[in-house]
Amino acid sequence: MPREKSIAERFDAYVEKVGGRLYKPNRRFLREALFGLMEKKSVLLSQIGRALKEPSRLIHTEKRLSRNLGNERYDDRAVEQDYLKLVAPILRDERFPRPTIAVDITDITKPRARKMPYLARVLDGSTKEVGDGYDIISLEAVGVRGRRLPLLSRLFSTESPEYKSQNATVFDAIATVRNHVPDNAFWAFDSGFDGGTFFMKMKEMGVDFAVRLRLEGNSRTLFTPEGKTNVKGLVESTPRLYFHRPRGTKKQNWLLQVGWVSNVHLQQQHPSSNKQTGKPGAKPYSLVTVSGGALGQEPLAILTTLEVKTADDARRVANIYLDRWGIEEANRFTKQGFDLEDVRALTWTGLKRMVQLVLLAYGFLALLVHGPRKQVERISSSFKAFGPVPEYLYYRLLEGIGGLLRDTMDGGP
Template sequence: MNPTDIYQVKRDFFQFSQKLAQGLAKPDQKFIFDMVFGIVKSRSPLLSDIARALEEDTRLLYTVKRLSNRGADFDDFQGLHQNYLQSIQSHLQEDMLVIVDNSDITKPFGEQFEALARVHDGSRDGIEKGYISANIAIASPRTKHPIPIYSHLFSAAEEYFDSTNVETYKGLNLVKRLFQEKSYTLVMDRGYDSNDMFTFMHKQDASFIVRLQDKRYLKYQNKRIKVPELALRRKGKIAFSSTIKGKKYALKVSHTPVELPCLPKVPLNMVVVYGYGQKPMKLLTNHPIKNKEDVLAIVKAYITRWRIEENFRVQKQEYHLEKVRTLNLNSLRLIHCFVSYLIGHHSLLLEKETCYVKQVLHRAKATFSDQKIRLKLYRFIRGLAEILRFDSTGIQAYKRVEKRPRAHQLALAV
């Protein structure tokens, strides 16, 4: 392995760690660099794997204890997250899609994890022990890779837990502050089809596209009608082909003006999409629709929502987040943040497509048997780990050790 490649990777993540740790206490700054580098090199959330990746001279147990103690005591989440948001602020543009979704980390055999609660396991479609994460991400402008802007892990068993909706509202408030005067559109799945959520977004004056549940009632021509019945009246006059999750679909699209009973006199549009699944897909939006292009823009925007699912898949497949074993919720929440920040950093690097990025992607070619890769994010993460596999010195040389000034002898004036 070329030593220059190892140096470039280390330098990149040292600079990224400096941005994350800016203004934090010096022990926290060193801890953040250790965690970021260790997770990238080991592709693991286990503290033992992260400690091995650091290649320190001390015993492994001491390094694990140090990381564990620093993670349990870390409390400046707000400063850490503000530093991350500052690093992506310049990439925010007008009319961006802001994708909102919840995920889960299940620990079905866990007994000693702090604040472990019952959650819905999306991958197995059942109830398991674990934690919920509220996630909000944007898609990078050119390559459409996911860039997380809010990732918060929580549990219903926490002492001050209110509700899942409240955790989502916190994220939406952050999005409004982050975008300031820029316009954006919230894109959500069926889980957010609730009167409280629509009322909250209306008060925020936010644009939205939400997939409707079949039990929802809408007002159409001053009559209250169920969504499936109203959808069947629209047969799809607009033809549209799209690739969703790697599969090509021939879609038929229609739309109709509607109202929500909880938001009377607020003009909305329901977009009906045939061809994806046995039942038509129903989308509700407050975007005005004037022509065919407006309708297709809404459908394309919702299809982009699956990018956040790629974010979850990267967390669990490439960084193996569900294998985390730290029992302390504060530490677990911190590791979840680091993985989200790294995915955002990777996505921004892929957006630039520099020589450094191409070299990392090239290093990962041998680790993929299937060359049909829709997102380069998977290959990039494996390329980084492949390069750092040949590293044997760790990151001690990058840490600045400040020597204390020499103590002066106490002298009394005579």
């Protein structure tokens, strides 16, 4: 029986895998940055420098880290690709029988920043107010029993010179990830994605997906076997006669009601349309509506490429969309666990690279979770807290990981 690898050994192997194409000084920086992020749980270079405990003065360590953070020889795309190659096999085992790929845009607000590069106006997701900051496009795979695996995270700004449009940013990220996930992966999107270009692009890609449609202020016309209507009208007229309890939940307030309408066409894809995209044979959608329980007063309207004919089909689509909410929990973890909203850098390259480094730190923790369960529980239990080890154990795992990596850092690469 092979010996179980230690956490330090797994960390060294991880750095070699994701940083294998980097120059040796860049690979050393990658190793130090990931260790510092997990040891100090902070994106500040001063905190990462403190974690390294070098004999030189902290200011010298911080300047060296800053130079490496913006180093042009560091190949971010190579690291991104090698990370995806590393995690791709996991998406093809029994824990991800047909993975859901959750896609989300979150924000980093910088209300006090004045000189950071390419600050843009963003909507603060927590306060719903517009302020200065950046956006992040994130993709994460969700499997059975809520298992998740981060795939990609990119910072972008509407003010940066390479920015073309949000659609271009999103679909470049999707195209990058799609090359590494199974062909039958199911893609899930929130209501911010339900634009005409989105539907056209997803149709061209030929993948199965579900997207939540906005109800208020949505003038989109839908064609059904009963005639044409708008989104809100169709949701209000669709009976939700079947009860559903989302997988993994036992609380009474999560007892939901579901309903559905089959053979739904978008206006630009309806066979009667004169547009090219509406020529006969356009694949119809199904609309699944979900309400009740902890969802609040407004029902969910989920448009999907899956054919929904039965209550079980509708429940399956509801589960897929609710699985997508897991990425929002992941976004909270990266912001709180690594203090991501406090990110600072002198260059645009440095800002984007730090966001990628946070993803890689989270990715290492996720790979640990997909490894030996007893090993993960030992790490989690080393953090003194009340109650059993929770299902979402990344916070505890992060608290206990730094000390286990100390020996490998003190010993050098």
